[in-house]
Amino acid sequence: MMIARNWKYSSGHVSIFKIAFVAMLVVLSVAPQSGYAQEQMSIAGLTEPVNDVLLSFETDGKLAKIYFKEGGRVKKGDTIMALNKWFEELEVQRNKLIWQGKAEIKSAMEREKTLKALFESTRELYEKTKSVSKDELEKLELEYKLAAAEHERLEIAEKREHIEYDMARAKLAKLVLRSPVTGIISELAVDEGESCESRQPVVRVVDTSRCRLVCNIEASLGIKFKEKQKVDLEIQAGSGSIQKTGKIIFISPVVDPASGLYRVKAEFENKNHEIKPGVEGFLLIPAP
Template structure:
């Protein structure tokens, strides 16, 4: 066995002391959590369009306005649709023909019953007269039933006219800020053409791509600390993991994750980059 001389041992002692101190420091000091860069984006970012073509009659909002769900944003020209709704309403609500048919059925029913009674008791009316009354009654019932069906059809046509009118008013499908108006009053638009961009910034995602090994420690529902810029300062917020991709990108070896965080006052503007603190490995 090779033995070190006293001179060589004396030379190694300082190095051995430094190595031991370093090892003790590594054991004693806590590990620093790793961070990963990512980008913020709003939870809801919608581009709204009309389902029908037309000419924009009025813009009811301006960029920067906050809209509640269901509020009108803009209107297409709708005079023709309004007239059609009124016409269908009058037809649908008119009960004159149906009431007259119902009265006719009731009158012929009474007449038929009286004729049948005379035929059965005194034979003062002939069989042919009774059959004629029965035929008149059945025809009146058939006419009444036809008018009932016509009324139901008119009600459906009225509802369809109302739906066409509603399509001329573009409303917010959810709450959010109007960040872009893509058409002005007087301009034509096609069906499904983008008209308004609506963004809700009260809840946001932090989206990042992490190494697969680090991502293995993440799971939905887990709380994660985020550092996000707000003007000249950096805010520390806590978010919740809502998505961990079930697949790893084969080109980069990275795993996509999403962390949802609250942003009620809009201090953090979606689109800015930030950092997430990865949990320490157990």
């Protein structure tokens, strides 16, 4: 079990000067197929992965095992690390044995069944022939009701034991940290044998197969965007750049009063991992 928090790039907490720089517009001239020049805007922004999470344990403990190294690829649900859990594993086994022990319930059920049949046959005999006394009939009825009550008590106890078994399993699960996404382990903050505190970030998992370009745009330009709108992107890759087709997934409903900018996010595929999130990119749109 773990606590996952989205990792925020430092671009989300930059100065007004930095925001203004990121929002800077560069006017380029391109030649379309018709042969006529068309002005195009390049709106600068920064890339980030869609899935970027910090994981924490929900409880304190000593780290017993790390199953992946930094840079290792994990699938959703893979166990990344685990705290010492031998005591909790014993508790799970103990509660499971108690819950699965059905001998007492089976015995009580058979006793109830036997006494019920005996009581009903004796009552029929009493009503038809009076060959048994009323005291004997009442005694059998009392024994039958006591057996039924005991059976019911054991059924309730069995449900309680099942709940205690589930609670022990849930407690054990909190000592195991599993990846909530398929991705790459980009950072391990602890080593085996170290103590971990509850909610202390211990590992970061990043999925770079899908990324976003985050741009801050001057509201005064009057550029109109729509969600799910396809846009052309140019993303830095090494010493060059790569052309991508993105889709607008977020348009801020408000403008930052200090800078006059609003935020737009465009998502794009990066299945070949050719782009490293955090680099600069450009949103290319026709000039208004």
